[in-house]
Amino acid sequence: MTQREYTIRDIHLALDGEMPAEERADFEAWLEANPEMKAKNARFTDDARRLREVFAGVLKEPAPERLTEMVTEGPPRIARSWLAGRQSAVAAAVIFAAGIAGGYFAGSSGLRMQAEAENELAEKAIGAYVTYAVDRGHTVEVGGTDKPYLEGWLSKRTGLKLVAPDLANEGFELLGGRLLPGAESPAALLVYKDQAGNQISIYMVAEGEKKTRGTYTEKAGGPTAIYWLDKDYGCAIVGSLPQERLTEVAKSAWKQLVAAGAAS
Amino acid sequence: MDEKKTAILAEIPRLRRYARALLRDKDAADDLVQDSLERALTRLDNWRTGENPRRWLFTIMHHLFVDQMRKVSRRGGNATVPVEAAENLPSAATQQDSFAVRDILDALEAISPERRAAIMMVAVEGFSYAEAANILGIPAGTLMSRIARGREELRGLLDDAARRRTFRIVER
Numbered sequence: 001m002t003q004r005e006y007t008i009r010d011i012h013l014a015l016d017g018e019m020p021a022e023e024r025a026d027f028e029a030w031l032e033a034n035p036e037m038k039a040k041n042a043r044f045t046d047d048a049r050r051l052r053e054v055f056a057g058v059l060k061e062p063a064p065e066r067l068t069e070m071v072t073e074g075p076p077r078i079a080r081s082w083l084a085g086r087q088s089a090v091a092a093a094v095i096f097a098a099g100i101a102g103g104y105f106a107g108s109s110g111l112r113m114q115a116e117a118e119n120e121l122a123e124k125a126i127g128a129y130v131t132y133a134v135d136r137g138h139t140v141e142v143g144g145t146d147k148p149y150l151e152g153w154l155s156k157r158t159g160l161k162l163v164a165p166d167l168a169n170e171g172f173e174l175l176g177g178r179l180l181p182g183a184e185s186p187a188a189l190l191v192y193k194d195q196a197g198n199q200i201s202i203y204m205v206a207e208g209e210k211k212t213r214g215t216y217t218e219k220a221g222g223p224t225a226i227y228w229l230d231k232d233y234g235c236a237i238v239g240s241l242p243q244e245r246l247t248e249v250a251k252s253a254w255k256q257l258v259a260a261g262a263a264s
Numbered sequence: 265m266d267e268k269k270t271a272i273l274a275e276i277p278r279l280r281r282y283a284r285a286l287l288r289d290k291d292a293a294d295d296l297v298q299d300s301l302e303r304a305l306t307r308l309d310n311w312r313t314g315e316n317p318r319r320w321l322f323t324i325m326h327h328l329f330v331d332q333m334r335k336v337s338r339r340g341g342n343a344t345v346p347v348e349a350a351e352n353l354p355s356a357a358t359q360q361d362s363f364a365v366r367d368i369l370d371a372l373e374a375i376s377p378e379r380r381a382a383i384m385m386v387a388v389e390g391f392s393y394a395e396a397a398n399i400l401g402i403p404a405g406t407l408m409s410r411i412a413r414g415r416e417e418l419r420g421l422l423d424d425a426a427r428r429r430t431f432r433i434v435e436r
Contacts, residue, residue, distance in 0.1 A: 012412050016386045018393050044415055047422065048387045051285075054368045055388055058281040063273075064294055067280075070301045071273050213291065 006030040011041045015048060122216035122225035124187070125203035125238050128180055129223055133191050133201040140176030140191055150177050154188040159206045164190050165256035170249045172200060183207065200239055200246075202253060226250045268308060271317045272301065278389065279321060285384045286329055288373050296332070300325040322389070323399045326381070333377055363429060371421035379414030382407055 006027055013019045014027055031038040132139055142150050147164055155162040157179050164174050172192035180187040180203075187205035216225045216238070224246060225238025237250030279300060283293035303324050304311075311320050372380055385396035386407075397407040 009408070009412065012408065012415065016393065016411070043419055047415065047419060050364065050368055051372075051383070052388050054365050055281050055285055058284050059277045061277070061280070063276040063280065067276055067294065067298055067301060068273060070298055071269050071276075071305065074305060 006037075008037065008040065011037065011044060015041070015044055119216065121205070121207070121229065122227055122238065124182075124205075125201075125225050125227070126216075126223050128187070128189050128203050129201045129238060132178060132189060133199045139178075139199070141178040143176040144174030145176075147174065154179065154190075154204075157186050158188045158204060159185055160188070160204055161260060162188055162204060163257060163260040165202070165253040167192055167249060167252060170245075170252055171195065172249065175199070198241065200241070200249065203238075228254065268311065268317070272304060272321065275318055275321050276301075278318065279325060282322065282384060282389055283325065283329075285372060285388065286377065286381060288369060296325060296328060299328050303328065319391075319395060319399055322385075322391075323401075326399055326401070329377070329381070367422055367425040370425065371418050374421055375414055375417045379410045379417065382410035383414045383418070386411060 004023075004026065010019065010023075010027055010030075014024070019027060031041055142153060144150060144164065151163055154160075154177055164177065167174070171194040173194070175191040175193050177188060177190040180189055182205045185206045187203060190202040190204075191199055192201070193199045213228045214226075216227065217223075221240070223238050223240045224243070226246060227237060237246065237253065239246040239249075241249070276297065279297045280293065283296045283300075284290065287293040287296060300321060304317075304321055307324075311317060381400060382396065385391045385399065386393065389396075391399065393404050393407055397404045400407065402410075
């Protein structure tokens with residue numbers, strides 16, 4: 001029997017079931033004769049087993065409804081009237097733009113899917129922040145002192161169940177809000193300020209295609225947007241605050257918006 | 265429900281598993297699956313009846329994943345990070361994971377997405393080299409070298425992790 005010269009390549013072939021059965025015995029003999037290769041083979045085999053084990057659990061998880069519904073009920077209609085089916089929806093999109101120097105935001109696990117709709121939303125919100133929130137003289141149209149009036153006005157114009165979250169615990173006070181033009185319906189902008197003079201803004205609009213969430217920074221050092229979108233509404237938050245603080249503010253705001261929407 | 269939809273539903277667990285390996289973050293992974301299903305449903309005619317939908321669905325998902333990575337790399341350091349990942353690292357689930365599991369996940373995340381995809385395709389999803397190369401749209405030789413290099417890299421990272429852990433134990 002002439003044993004062909006095996007290489008490390010064959011270890012992968014054997015491991016992945018690509019080695020012809022008739023070579024198998026020969027290959028095993030080669031491994032026995034090469035302790036170094038045998039050890040490598042053992043490690044790769046073990047790694048493959050560990051990989052399978054780590055992900056085995058996912059197969060047993062029940063599939064989220066949003067995935068099964070996608071199949072059973074079909075893809076969402078492309079054209080959707082902006083108010084259709086969103087009576088219980090909270091807010092279309094809420095975006096916080098926070099204005100503190102320093103773009104402390106390094107993309108860590110940045111393999112996030114980014115659809116154009118989200119980018120557009122985040123860019124608009126950052127644009128609104130850059131235009132209005134930083135304009136100290138003319139930040140808002142309606143002040144935050146009469147909160148019910150502000151909420152009522154913005155809700156009526158945007159078609160959203162809009163509330164101005166109380167961010168006092170996070171150190172931010174409501175300055176007020178304004179109405180902005182949007183693609184399908186007007187958007188609302190709420191502006192907050194903390195004692196250090198940092199401003200953040202919440203941008204909300206009655207647009208949204210699919211459920212998604214993420215963080216978006218237009219350019220290094222610029223404000224960051226943390227956003228949420230859902231089928232018929234969304235919510236996102238933006239800022240150049242340190243990531244942790246911005247996330248904290250965003251979470252608090254989002255909770256309040258959800259609570260307000262659910263309560264109706 | 266028609267036959268095609270039933271067959272697609274049956275593939276969801278595998279699609280989720282592969283997406284989780286690619287993206288780690290659970291929500292981001294499910295978003296990728298959702299986008300893949302959505303695209304698949306708009307192109308049902310591309311799928312011949314009687315054929316197993318697995319390869320077809322994985323191909324769709326792979327294309328979406330590649331698009332997504334391109335967008336991320338175009339954006340450079342300002343890549344998007346899922347809120348979930350940003351706020352709970354390590355996530356609750358991760359905390360419960362054993363060191364061994366976390367080491368694997370960390371190592372997998374550290375290698376290039378191309379190598380990660382190649383390894384997962386054959387080692388976990390069980391595709392043949394020919395099938396995996398076809399799904400990933402690369403020659404079989406490229407697939408093989410990604411698998412070989414990826415495995416070496418993965419092993420190196422796991423060795424490093426084990427060493428660090430040993431040091432920690434010794435230091436105590």
